[in-house]
Amino acid sequence: MVVFQKPKSLTDTVMHYCPGCTHGIVHRLVAEAIDELGIEGRTIGIAPVGCAVMAYDYFTVDMVQAAHGRAPAVATGVKRANPENIVFTYQGDGDLAAIGMAETVHSAARGENITIVFINNAIYGMTGGQMAPTSLPGQVTQTSPYGRDIQQVGYPIRVSEMLATLDGPQYIERVAVNNVKNVRNAKKAILKAFKNQVDGKGFSLVEVLSSCPTNWGKTPQQALELIEENMIPYYPLGVYKDRDLTEGVAKE
Amino acid sequence: MARVTFEKDKCKGCGLCIEACPKKILQLSEDEINLRGYYPAMIIDQDKCIACSFCAIMCPDCIITVEK
Amino acid sequence: MSDKVLMKGNEALAEAAIMAGCRHYLGYPITPQTEVAAYMSKRLPKIGGTFLQAESEIAAINMVIGVSAAGKRVMTSSSSPGIALKSEGLSYLAGCDLPALVVNVQRGGPGLGGIQPSQSDYFQATRSAGHGDFRMIVLAPSSVQEMADLTIKGFELADKYRMTAMILSDGILGQMMEPVQLNFGDIKQHDKPWAVTGTGCQREKNVISSLYLKPEQLEDKNRERYLRYAAIEENETMVEEYQMDDADVCVVAYGAAARISKNAIDLAREKGIKAGLIRPITLWPFPKQILRSAAERVSAFVVTELSMGQMIEDVELAIRCMRPVLLCNRTGGMVMTPEEVLEKIEKAYSIGGTV
Numbered sequence: 001m002v003v004f005q006k007p008k009s010l011t012d013t014v015m016h017y018c019p020g021c022t023h024g025i026v027h028r029l030v031a032e033a034i035d036e037l038g039i040e041g042r043t044i045g046i047a048p049v050g051c052a053v054m055a056y057d058y059f060t061v062d063m064v065q066a067a068h069g070r071a072p073a074v075a076t077g078v079k080r081a082n083p084e085n086i087v088f089t090y091q092g093d094g095d096l097a098a099i100g101m102a103e104t105v106h107s108a109a110r111g112e113n114i115t116i117v118f119i120n121n122a123i124y125g126m127t128g129g130q131m132a133p134t135s136l137p138g139q140v141t142q143t144s145p146y147g148r149d150i151q152q153v154g155y156p157i158r159v160s161e162m163l164a165t166l167d168g169p170q171y172i173e174r175v176a177v178n179n180v181k182n183v184r185n186a187k188k189a190i191l192k193a194f195k196n197q198v199d200g201k202g203f204s205l206v207e208v209l210s211s212c213p214t215n216w217g218k219t220p221q222q223a224l225e226l227i228e229e230n231m232i233p234y235y236p237l238g239v240y241k242d243r244d245l246t247e248g249v250a251k252e
Numbered sequence: 253m254a255r256v257t258f259e260k261d262k263c264k265g266c267g268l269c270i271e272a273c274p275k276k277i278l279q280l281s282e283d284e285i286n287l288r289g290y291y292p293a294m295i296i297d298q299d300k301c302i303a304c305s306f307c308a309i310m311c312p313d314c315i316i317t318v319e320k
Numbered sequence: 321m322s323d324k325v326l327m328k329g330n331e332a333l334a335e336a337a338i339m340a341g342c343r344h345y346l347g348y349p350i351t352p353q354t355e356v357a358a359y360m361s362k363r364l365p366k367i368g369g370t371f372l373q374a375e376s377e378i379a380a381i382n383m384v385i386g387v388s389a390a391g392k393r394v395m396t397s398s399s400s401p402g403i404a405l406k407s408e409g410l411s412y413l414a415g416c417d418l419p420a421l422v423v424n425v426q427r428g429g430p431g432l433g434g435i436q437p438s439q440s441d442y443f444q445a446t447r448s449a450g451h452g453d454f455r456m457i458v459l460a461p462s463s464v465q466e467m468a469d470l471t472i473k474g475f476e477l478a479d480k481y482r483m484t485a486m487i488l489s490d491g492i493l494g495q496m497m498e499p500v501q502l503n504f505g506d507i508k509q510h511d512k513p514w515a516v517t518g519t520g521c522q523r524e525k526n527v528i529s530s531l532y533l534k535p536e537q538l539e540d541k542n543r544e545r546y547l548r549y550a551a552i553e554e555n556e557t558m559v560e561e562y563q564m565d566d567a568d569v570c571v572v573a574y575g576a577a578a579r580i581s582k583n584a585i586d587l588a589r590e591k592g593i594k595a596g597l598i599r600p601i602t603l604w605p606f607p608k609q610i611l612r613s614a615a616e617r618v619s620a621f622v623v624t625e626l627s628m629g630q631m632i633e634d635v636e637l638a639i640r641c642m643r644p645v646l647l648c649n650r651t652g653g654m655v656m657t658p659e660e661v662l663e664k665i666e667k668a669y670s671i672g673g674t675v
Contacts, residue, residue, distance in 0.1 A: 043518065044390075054531070061519060062516035062517065062525050063527045064528045065527070065528065065531055066382065066385070067409065070409075076386060077346065077382070077386020080370045080383070080387060081386065082390050082517055085516075
């Protein structure tokens with residue numbers, strides 16, 4: 001009996017990500033959620049600009065490739081055009097929390113019935129490792145070669161906490177994919193974020209603390225350890241907003 | 253019987269599966285290079301596998317199938 | 321609705337869009353196009369449509385991309401600085417081969433400029449709407465009726481050629497009231513098998529993307545797109561000619577400037593100068609051939625524009641500088657009088673004379 005295999009909604013294409021990059025894990029979790037909810041035929045994915053720009057090659061569902069940071073706006077258009085479709089965006093930290101912050105905040109404030117999978121690896125991966133809005137204080141990157149100086153460039157943005165202050169979102173959780181236990185939790189969160197949309201509950205975002213071995217200059221395993229040691233203390237895991245809990249379990 | 257299979261030629265040799273395996277029965281090949289030029293992950297003691305799927309859960313390239 | 325009704329240009333345009341089957345409007349407030357958004361916000365929710373005021377012009381055009389990708393007729397409207405912000409999206413629409421109707425009710429620039437009518441976005445519309453090799457179909461109405469008619473046409477052309485059609489209007493046409501007949505007969509709708517609507521697990525997935533990392537592919541894609549553009553130049557160029565049969569002086573003007581120019585032509589004819597008008601209705605495709613052949617028949621041109629002189633470059637190019645071309649212009653929101661145009665016609669006539 002097969003106890004684990006590639007989900008159906010993931011294509012056979014070999015992903016272009018670097019060895020040990022956790023994008024692949026999160027892609028799989030998204031595909032598993034799509035499979036488990038039986039929504040492959042009506043799901044539309046929005047690919048960002050960043051390392052996941054070619055995400056449209058990796059899912060079997062209809063896909064749109066959006067401009068940098070604009071995925072939530074494109075998703076809004078797709079969802080409003082055909083509300084029966086399940087629409088998700090898959091975005092990195094530069095895309096979602098820098099150039100696309102307005103689109104992120106306002107889609108959340110509108111309670112747009114979409115699902116956002118937010119990869120926070122504290123760096124711009126695709127362009128070669130520049131400082132991101134989520135880069136940690138002191139973090140060395142290509143554009144913060146002496147370490148992120150908070151006096152000079154300010155502090156990282158905790159996206160989940162910030163969005164949770166809005167009334168619009170249904171569900172916001174931060175997870176990590178640095179070990180088996182956390183990946184399993186991430187899976188539950190992503191599944192819930194999709195199910196919320198299927199149930200018409202509204203805006204759901206899962207922030208996934210991820211690694212970038214190449215641009216962090218670490219081995220894949222060391223990079224996962226850094227998630228535990230450096231990122232989780234600054235970006236605590238957990239549910240930041242869940243209207244199911246605060247407003248009683250909504251109508252099923 | 254528990255069985256783990258790898259799509260060898262899609263492996264990038266990152267080794268995350270090896271770290272995740274509680275039975276320590278995975279390793280990177282030392283002599284075989286796959287089509288993509290990596291030393292792929294492989295199982296060295298199938299009999300000890302407990303089909304926990306930890307390797308597959310941590311595999312970023314989704315190349316592992318687990319049966320039992 | 322075959323009777324004429326009195327409507328503002330912006331409202332006639334909005335109602336025509338609804339009649340064309342547009343049920344999605346995404347926009348951001350800016351003067352002087354506000355009536356379009358206000359009209360849509362009133363009408364669309366009543367007919368099962370979506371009006372959404374976006375957080376920015378950029379978000380609005382990207383929402384347009386989303387609706388269009390999903391296969392629905394969609395529009396946005398803005399004014400000059402707002403269109404500049406939409407540049408990114410206009411380029412993506414082109415790169416993704418997505419249809420959309422974008423309305424620019426122009427105001428004076430550069431920068432924040434003013435809110436009075438202008439035609440200083442001609443370059444922006446016909447040349448530099450965004451980065452990369454691409455074109456937009458640019459339609460220039462000159463009456464409230466045309467605000468409506470060209471909106472219908474714009475949706476049809478956008479769908480037919482899978483590209484953006486822009487209505488290049490201005491504050492005069494947007495705000496003025498004229499009787500208009502909203503009866504368009506059969507409006508063409510197009511199948512959109514490329515749209516992202518969900519595979520239903522029945523077909524191959526559709527991908528809408530402007531990314532081509534292989535230069536050979538990107539070149540092929542751009543060449544393919546330009547073949548389509550060539551067909552548009554061949555088949556879709558539109559002009560209105562006024563008093564051109566025996567004209568010695570040809571005035572070239574579009575939109576509001578063309579209305580003023582017609583008055584000036586009548587004044588010139590009263591004075592015995594045979595003037596005529598060629599009014600491009602499509603600014604892209606530009607009526608190059610029509611102007612070229614007019615250059616064989618007239619002795620001089622006057623280009624009337626509410627800008628520092630932008631379309632004049634296309635006129636000079638089209639006629640290969642065979643004849644003198646004079647500019648009659650006001651800018652910054654100022655509008656020329658028919659007498660000012662007449663003065664230029666007389667000057668052109670004194671240079672060129674009778675053919």
